[in-house]
Amino acid sequence: MSVVTVEFYGTARHVTRQKETTIELKEGSTFRDVVRALAARYPALIGDVIQASGDELQMPNMFNVNGQRVVRDLNAQPQDGDRILLMFVTAGG
Numbered sequence: 001m002s003v004v005t006v007e008f009y010g011t012a013r014h015v016t017r018q019k020e021t022t023i024e025l026k027e028g029s030t031f032r033d034v035v036r037a038l039a040a041r042y043p044a045l046i047g048d049v050i051q052a053s054g055d056e057l058q059m060p061n062m063f064n065v066n067g068q069r070v071v072r073d074l075n076a077q078p079q080d081g082d083r084i085l086l087m088f089v090t091a092g093g
Helices: 011-016 031-041
Strands: 002-008 020-025 061-065 083-088
Touching: 002 011, 002 031, 011 083, 020 031, 031 083
Parallel strands: 002 083
Antiparallel strands: 002 020, 061 083
16 A cells, blocks of 8 residues: 655646645556546546546646656556646646
8 A cells, every 4th residue: 555645736726625635545556546536536627637537637737746757657656655746737938
C-alpha cells in the first residue's frame, strides 16, 4: 500500500474546492488508477478535468510529480509519498 497526495490547481481546485487530497493505492497501482480514484471521489471533475471514460485526463490537464517531472505515461507507477500536482497547462503568447 502506498499513499500519494494530489494537489489541485486551476480548474481542478475550483471544482473540488480543495487544495489537496490524499489517496491510498494498492501495490502496483498506476497514475491511471489515481485518475480513477479522483473521478470516483470528485465526479464533478469528469468533463473539464477528467475524460468521460474516467481514466484519462482531459487535455490540457496534466500530472507533475514532486514539482520535478511531467507524467507522460499514465501506466507508470507513482511512488509512496509522491506529491502529484494536477494542473491545467496553457501556452501561447
